[in-house]
Amino acid sequence: MKFNATNVRASASAADLIFEALREAIFTGEIEAGEHLRQDALAEMFNTSRIPVREALSRLEQQGLVKTERYRGTTVTSLSVDEVREIFEFRALLEGEVIRYAVENMDDATLDVARRACDAFATETDSAKYGDLNRDFHYALYAKAERPYHLKIVNQALDRIESYLRAQLVLTNGMERARREHLGILEACVERDAAKAAQLTRDHILGASASLIQFLEKRDSAK
Amino acid sequence: MKFNATNVRASASAADLIFEALREAIFTGEIEAGEHLRQDALAEMFNTSRIPVREALSRLEQQGLVKTERYRGTTVTSLSVDEVREIFEFRALLEGEVIRYAVENMDDATLDVARRACDAFATETDSAKYGDLNRDFHYALYAKAERPYHLKIVNQALDRIESYLRAQLVLTNGMERARREHLGILEACVERDAAKAAQLTRDHILGASASLIQFLEKRDSAK
DNA sequence: TATCATAAAATTGGATACAATCTACAATAT
DNA sequence: ATATTGTAGATTGTATCCAATTTTATGATA
Secondary structure (H helix, E strand, O other): OOOOOOOOOOOOOHHHHHHHHHHHHHHHOOOOOOOEEOHHHHHHHHOOOHHHHHHHHHHHHHOOOEEEEOOOEEEEOOOOHHHHHHHHHHHHHHHHHHHHHHHHOOOHHHHHHHHHHHHHHHHOOOHHHHHHHHHHHHHHHHHHHOOHHHHHHHHHHHHHHHHHHHHHHOOOOHHHHHHHHHHHHHHHHHOOOHHHHHHHHHHHHHHHHHHHHHHHHHHHHHO | OOOOOOOOOOOOOHHHHHHHHHHHHHHHOOOOOOOEEOHHHHHHHHOOOHHHHHHHHHHHHHOOOEEEEOOOEEEEOOOOHHHHHHHHHHHHHHHHHHHHHHHHOOOHHHHHHHHHHHHHHHHOOOHHHHHHHHHHHHHHHHHHHOOHHHHHHHHHHHHHHHHHHHHHHOOOOHHHHHHHHHHHHHHHHHOOOHHHHHHHHHHHHHHHHHHHHHHHHHHHHHO
């Protein structure tokens, strides 16, 4: 486990930096589910005292990414297959609704932004960036929904399964299919067909869920 | 502003106690939106150092209930009418879906629990308890949805608007209508009519939203 | 009196040190 | 050999102190 905190903006507090670094490390899988995080080890790693480390861990816990037990330490929470499935199901419900709202307010400038985000995602080769670029595309469309609370919750759900999403995209055909489905959603938005965009978004999410879960179950049964 | 932390379980850490006490104080309106919370004032109030106070505030901030600016202090975040409206809309979507799942697994024991919760809510006279009893009723039904993540998010949304919900229930006819609508939802569950339960739940939430927003706008325009 | 510079007070973020408690392992008794 | 107990180490929670910066009070000057 190694961290690189230099890529985060310097204006933030130490707790912010540690929070972001840990979050990213959990997303990439650099910190695995179940791994024990000790406060003084992290403090030494980031050259700080345990105080900002504790604050970062507390925030991660509030997000559900870790769990702290007194005198026992902090562990990265793992998700069962059922939990992963449920979160995808939740996303399908929520994001389907969000894009319905968005299509009703869709304008050409927004579609341009989304198109560029779609291209950027499709041509990216660094798998570490898949997650952010995927969000960029969807959020470009969702922005016009003008539902900030809904989007905050979508974001939170994505955070919870970000590491799984990244794993899914590097599966065989994961990127290829995501790229194709993104184009379909974009096309529905261009046609201002809200129902179609919503349906394709739900399919996109549930399809990714199905292939990911198939992978997870195969992996688990192999162990 | 005064706090009473004696009703929280003693096994928790000081930070836990402060977190709960502040949360409850925000819910009841004891701490009003926009109010400044100073760390050392809170520390003195709870007879602790600022460390657990900071941790509690950090958690509240993660939940969106307060906002901290360095050297400026922490303020309780207020919600605009639009934000309140959106959160009710979000709840209608989510809770409608949750109860649909729940009805499919509904059994008589669950209905009994819900019926008792419904009675407890209807007969309660202490308005401070409305919030919890209202949740008790709905959660009694939602439990059978077996969607823990969905419920966690519902809970979070309720937290965000808890103080508004309590205000709504003490409005003229607020309790009376809530009681009547609860009975309707319960009846639909008894009939195992998932679509009807979902629709009544959505109506229940959106109806409360409408009357609350009417009240908020009248109050705001009066100022 | 009004305005601007300067100092004092206030306030949060972090470091160090201490307290409380759990875990692991070894010593001891049965 | 096994169970029990005690002690040392590990680990988190909190108190106290310091640093950094903003806000506010103060006073000098035009």
